[in-house]
Amino acid sequence: MEQFYTIQGEGYNTGRAAYFVRLGGCDVGCVWCDVKESWDADAHPRVSIPDIVATTTAHAGRNVVITGGEPLMHNLGHLTAALHAAGCQNWIETSGAYPLSGEWDWICVSPKKFKAPLPEVLAAAHELKIIVFNKSDFAWAEQHAALVSPSCRLYLQPEWSKVSQMMPLIVDYVKENPKWQVSLQTHKFLDIP
Numbered sequence: 001m002e003q004f005y006t007i008q009g010e011g012y013n014t015g016r017a018a019y020f021v022r023l024g025g026c027d028v029g030c031v032w033c034d035v036k037e038s039w040d041a042d043a044h045p046r047v048s049i050p051d052i053v054a055t056t057t058a059h060a061g062r063n064v065v066i067t068g069g070e071p072l073m074h075n076l077g078h079l080t081a082a083l084h085a086a087g088c089q090n091w092i093e094t095s096g097a098y099p100l101s102g103e104w105d106w107i108c109v110s111p112k113k114f115k116a117p118l119p120e121v122l123a124a125a126h127e128l129k130i131i132v133f134n135k136s137d138f139a140w141a142e143q144h145a146a147l148v149s150p151s152c153r154l155y156l157q158p159e160w161s162k163v164s165q166m167m168p169l170i171v172d173y174v175k176e177n178p179k180w181q182v183s184l185q186t187h188k189f190l191d192i193p
């Protein structure tokens with residue numbers, strides 16, 4: 001759908017330069033999705049893997065974030081092998097609703113109520129990022145924290161339209177449950193892509 005070089009705004013790798021490849025197509029249907037224009041894969045031009053690798057490696061950074069849409073609706077084996085061969089570190093943003101494909105250096109799973117994550121994707125996650133839209137999401141977060149590996153980093157990220165209502169609850173929750181960390185969509189505060 002689009003490619004852009006920016007700063008990873010969310011989660012464990014916040015603040016690091018990264019080239020984003022946003023793949024079209026998603027049927028998860030999150031009511032608050034901030035990139036609904038990605039849902040229809042056919043609305044976006046097809047780009048070849050060599051072209052993605054060439055534009056990615058034209059930048060100084062070597063971290064690539066594969067996102068979407070839901071990137072795991074595609075088989076990502078060839079794309080991630082080509083990026084690795086070009087010296088890239090491959091990071092993924094996924095809901096976990098589809099089987100894992102591809103070669104990954106960092107897997108961020110952000111599970112959704114609208115389409116359940118697969119247990120094997122949760123088990124492979126380096127980072128679990130729960131979007132907090134209302135106060136019932138803390139109990140839901142704990143249910144998913146029980147399904148990830150012991151070394152998986154745990155993040156609570158406010159839904160963007162609810163930041164002012166949810167942040168005080170998230171702050172209190174993290175102070176009481178310090179295995180969790182706060183994640184903010186810092187790129188939105190900075191007004192960068």
Ligand SMILES: C[S@@+](CC[C@H](N)C(=O)[O-])C[C@H]1O[C@@H](n2cnc3c(N)ncnc32)[C@H](O)[C@@H]1O
Nearest residue numbers: 032033034068069070093094095110158159160
């Ligand atoms: C647009 S999604 C694309 C990747 C994948 N479909 C997923 O949901 O993980 C990228 C990240 O943005 C988060 N996100 C989407 N809309 C959001 C919103 N309104 N507020 C906070 N986070 C949001 C998702 O949970 C996910 O972690």
Ligand SMILES: Nc1nc2[nH]cc(C(=O)O)c2c(=O)[nH]1
Nearest residue numbers: 007008009010067093187193
């Ligand atoms: N700067 C920036 N960081 C991000 N982290 C995850 C994003 C995404 O939409 O997947 C995203 C995004 O869209 N922009």
Ligand code: SF4
Nearest residue numbers: 026028029030033069
């Ligand atoms: S899974 Fe990701 S891309 Fe799909 S609707 Fe939800 S937030 Fe948007």
Ligand SMILES: [Mg+2]
Nearest residue numbers: 034035067193
């Ligand atoms: Mg985004």
